[in-house]
Amino acid sequence: MVLKVFFPSCCASAESGILIGRWISEQNSAVILAVVHFPFIPVQVKQYLSEVQRVTKVSVSVLGSWSNSKQEKEESLSEFLEDLGTIFSHEPWIQISKEGDSKFWSCSTLPKNSNNPKEEEIILVYYDQRKVMLSHLHPPLDTAASTDHKAEDASKLSAIFDTVAKSKILFMTDRYDDGPIKLTHWQSDGVEASIIVELMKQASVPACMLLTFLLSLVSGVCRSWVLKFWPLSFLWSKLSTCEQLGHRLQHLQVISSNKKAQNQTQLMRKANIFVSLLIDVALGMLLMSWLYRKNRIGHLADTLIPVADHVAEELQDLLQWLMGAPAGLKMNRALDQVLGRFFLYHIHLWISYIHLMSPFIEMILWYVGLSACLGLTVALCILSDIIALLTFHIYCFYVYGARLYCLKIYGLSSLWRLFRGKKWNVLRQRVDSCSYDLDQLFIGTLLFTILLFLLPTTALYYLVFTLLRLLVVIVQGLIHLLVDLIDSLPFYSVILRLCRSYRLAAGVKFRVLEQQDRKPLRLLMQINPLSYGSVVQTYRLPTYSCYPKDSWTSLCKKLFLGELIYPWKHKGEKQD
């Protein structure tokens, strides 16, 4: 079989020595992690390796020899290197030698056993040690779902990535350390660290504790107050602002918990939540600074009342139009006038209420606008709630129209059954035939006729107000979609994919380097980053998302029958 040697590109200019790494026999491949230089004592090397093996649980061993000679190849050196093969017994013993500055190295193996003299082909694969160590290999989304056959099917590449990632401790010693072993690897020129990162790590522990304490206070207060008073708890559940605040509170609890992240997924989730909160608050502050400049709040409050007035006037015009002959249809005059006057009075009440509130609007807006500093999502939720409150009369009209229409439809269907001589059997939940008396039939038919001829009027009112209600629902839905987007988008993962694309790997890609005859095949292994779509899909944050409760057909059916519709369902809400 072909022998594959994975060689770190940072060791290409290292001095002569022996190669240490991991031998994966099932794939006939050797992953080289570092080069140990002369002089060394074999016993100390073996001791060091067994210690590394104990800590990292990776079977690191001496795999072969590496000779980097600036001059012509020396015969004695090659014999010395072969003798090393007998001290550190490893099957097969790999010998790589580089002459001068030549790109083409010669690679050979001492035969495994004497009865296999055939020379096997060797492939030399260069890899960037630092990038492979930091990268996280993502399995394809469909195979990640099936968890059986994980162990044996674990791809060969993930074995290599695992080996390098787990051997972090091997890369902690650099050449300035005074140990008995001198290694060359990607960090041998000096271990990298950043002062800012270290300071932040130190500062994060007390910050987390403080945050946890504050959060426990806040959540305690919320829980005690909300459950006590019924109107307050009802209001709480209806306002989307409170739900968004609760969601963000949960996020803060996740970040400030003391437990360290167990694996990659948890770490990425914490980082995503943190960056999402940061961006949210930054955008909220930006919005706030824009709003409070040049007295924009005052302008907003000044335009709010005229807008509400305008909406009310438009509604009044609409009702006058309905009370006349809308679209050329002839309405039942009496019913028309009754419904029209009822709704007009309702609007009149609403307008008076708005005018009553008008002196306080500016102050309320001013204080409510301050809450935008909690985040852009909170500001958007407040906007959606304000729209809901301002269009409350449309909602009321819709409910009246729907209830009337629904009653009418039920009445009509029941009397239609009477017309045909049938009855709804509640016990058996089906339609049965029934013999009615003559006067029952007479009154039933009369009522049926009345209801039937009054149907167009009620249906028209219902149609108009349902359309208005749907318009408001669509506007609110769009705002919530935007809030959802900001909530669930994994900003940190996307920025990581943009700036450090090797950290999120979908796979690898090989590039064939220059070849020379009778030298091993040279390949360069690079990391193939994950596509943006898969990044978003893998690291999406879960939300209390609103999604349409009903399919289109059931929605249409409900509209036709006049049942009240609540198109958006929140996760965690009980079914009606």
Place this chain on the structure above:
Amino acid sequence: MEERWYRSASGARIALRRRQHSASCRELAVRCPRLRLRSLSATTSAAWLAAYGLFVLTENSMVLSAAIIITLVGLIVYLHFVKIDQESLLVIGSLGIQVTSSYASGKESTTFIEMSQVKDVVINEAIHMQKVIYYLCILLQDPGDPQGLSEVVPLFQSSKPRLDCLIEVYKSCQEILEQRKTVPQSS
């Protein structure tokens, strides 16, 4: 390294380049016809004439600037996401098969399939629009069922070479794939 000319399914001339890097490593690249200056100028002129006609009707100069921006953005999007210059297949025995598509803007999109996942490379027939064409595809093994397939990966989708070119590619691939069946017996 050798290069030969063939025809694609739609009649355009394509070039197949074969390189043997080593006994178990081969690279096969199919080069598609490049973007022609004629068609580019024709499309751009048509778009700008239409925009000028609209400008004469509406007297709004925004139409002209919008047309220029749309043409530029459309060209960049086309070069970066749609126009494939070269599709290549790199078969490394005992490592895997790598499929690369290079776009006209220089972008390269690569997929590497490990040898343990590859069941076989075959030529299939398919109905494409109004024709029946041949295409080369890689069959991926289902990890649970040794006889089953988990996925079919079609190759050379934008250049669509004809059967004669596909046979050459098929033969080259099979020579390397056969090695993995014979070698375990000898060691």
